[in-house]
Amino acid sequence: MACVYNxxxxxxxxxxxxLKKVQDELIAYGNTKISILELSHRxxxxxxxxxxxxxxxxxxxxxxDNYNILFMQGGGTGCFASIPLNLMNRTGTADYVVxxxxxxxAAKEAEKYGKVxxxxxxxxxxxxxxxxxxxxxxxNASYLYYCANETVHGIEFDFVPDTKDVPLVxxxxxxxxxxxxxxxxxxxxxxxxxKNIGPAGVTLVIVRKDLLGSPMKMCPTVLDFTVLAKxxxxxxxxxxxxxxxxxxxxxWIKENGGVEGMKKRAIEKSRMIYEVIDESNxxxxxxxxxxxxxxxxIPFRIGANxxxxxxxxxxxxxxxGMLQLKGHRSVGGIRxxxxxxxxxxxxxxxxxxxxxxxxxxxKRN
Ligand SMILES: *Cc1c(COP(=O)(O)O)cnc(C)c1O
Numbered sequence: 126m127a128c129v130y131n132x133x134x135x136x137x138x139x140x141x142x143x144l145k146k147v148q149d150e151l152i153a154y155g156n157t158k159i160s161i162l163e164l165s166h167r168x169x170x171x172x173x174x175x176x177x178x179x180x181x182x183x184x185x186x187x188x189x190d191n192y193n194i195l196f197m198q199g200g201g202t203g204c205f206a207s208i209p210l211n212l213m214n215r216t217g218t219a220d221y222v223v224x225x226x227x228x229x230x231a232a233k234e235a236e237k238y239g240k241v242x243x244x245x246x247x248x249x250x251x252x253x254x255x256x257x258x259x260x261x262x263x264x265n266a267s268y269l270y271y272c273a274n275e276t277v278h279g280i281e282f283d284f285v286p287d288t289k290d291v292p293l294v295x296x297x298x299x300x301x302x303x304x305x306x307x308x309x310x311x312x313x314x315x316x317x318x319x320k321n322i323g324p325a326g327v328t329l330v331i332v333r334k335d336l337l338g339s340p341m342k343m344c345p346t347v348l349d350f351t352v353l354a355k356x357x358x359x360x361x362x363x364x365x366x367x368x369x370x371x372x373x374x375x376x377w378i379k380e381n382g383g384v385e386g387m388k389k390r391a392i393e394k395s396r397m398i399y400e401v402i403d404e405s406n407x408x409x410x411x412x413x414x415x416x417x418x419x420x421x422x423i424p425f426r427i428g429a430n431x432x433x434x435x436x437x438x439x440x441x442x443x444x445x446g447m448l449q450l451k452g453h454r455s456v457g458g459i460r461x462x463x464x465x466x467x468x469x470x471x472x473x474x475x476x477x478x479x480x481x482x483x484x485x486x487x488k489r490n
């Protein structure tokens with residue numbers, strides 16, 4: 126197979142070692158003589174798979190015992206509903222920090238279930254994070270919600286908001302397991318798997334136990350964290366294959382330096398790309414304020430938003446085997462996603478291509 130580089134934003138690159146193992150085991154899992162795809166979710170073999178995934182995650186993220194780890198369905202978007210349905214009952218209101226399109230969607234969905242307070246007005250353009258000292262928070266909020274990494278706009282929090290006694294809820298769909306985290310600061314963390322930890326179809330929810338037990342009456346059973354926690358994510362048939370793959374990815378992270386190792390790689394990889402952008406005299410532009418630049422998703426434009434030139438860039442990239450670099454349809458341009466499975470060498474290849482493209486076309490500017 127020709128060498129390819131997958132810079133897709135999601136579903137995204139998975140570690141080769143994991144894909145190989147899945148391939149090796151696909152026809153017959155362990156000693157079962159049948160495929161993981163054919164294995165009952167009530168079997169002991171599957172129980173081992175899910176328990177193992179939970180244990181490995183607890184280990185690599187250092188998740189305290191007073192948190193449940195749930196595998197749900199419905200994606201990140203499902204959580205936009207399940208979070209208010211499970212957590213907003215306490216006071217009927219919640220604080221939302223809107224820093225990009227994903228948190229904006231979450232806030233809009235939550236409005237169906239209670240009062241949403243935007244801690245600052247939704248900006249016209251998403252280019253950074255308003256200083257927390259200006260946030261108009263509500264001490265009566267059931268929780269404060271934010272998106273730790275805005276996948277489309279490339280905005281990442283470099284701090285954890287301090288909410289005092291208000292539970293903190295974070296969408297980490299695109300940056301979970303990319304750096305160490307003090308989980309005890311959070312009430313709930315969630316992440317769709319397909320950005321950084323596995324195949325689409327499973328959503329990870331890490332929830333503090335004292336927040337369980339008071340869902341809204343209308344909360345659908347499949348979105349009920351309390352039910353899922355009680356039944357170890359096996360209330361109904363879970364996405365068994367996805368949980369199996371996610372468990373393998375957790376092990377891969379553990380064997381590759383853990384979250385500290387992922388952080389080191391993320392810094393090195395993203396620095397290479399941002400350096401090319403910053404040293405291009407405005408040929409490449411990234412609109413995000415320096416301190417909030419994402420280490421996972423780097424959106425940029427070329428030649429003062431020259432769409433023809435961007436097309437040429439993408440075509441040249443594809444010729445070199447660099448795939449899925451097109452920016453999100455809502456913002457255009459280019460986006461390089463550098464998730465855990467993308468190697469330093471791959472990021473370097475992209476940086477080199479950007480340099481040569483600049484050398485060739487930069488003067489036109
Ligand atoms: C992709 C994404 C979502 C939505 O995930 P789906 O699984 O497609 O519903 C939510 N939040 C963030 C930060 C994302 O990157």
